[in-house]
Amino acid sequence: MNRPLGITVSRYILDIQRLHPEATGELSGLLAELIVAAKTISA
Secondary structure, three states: OOOOOOOOOOHHHHHHHHHOOOOOOOHHHHHHHHHHHHHHHOO
């Protein structure tokens, strides 16, 4: 079985946020909400 390439958008956001300890998480939260909205629209 082939493994998918890449990572999810959510994983990428969390990984990048860890690189910036000064980040408040507000942008990450907004992006997470946009991901949910996009998934809802596409369903």
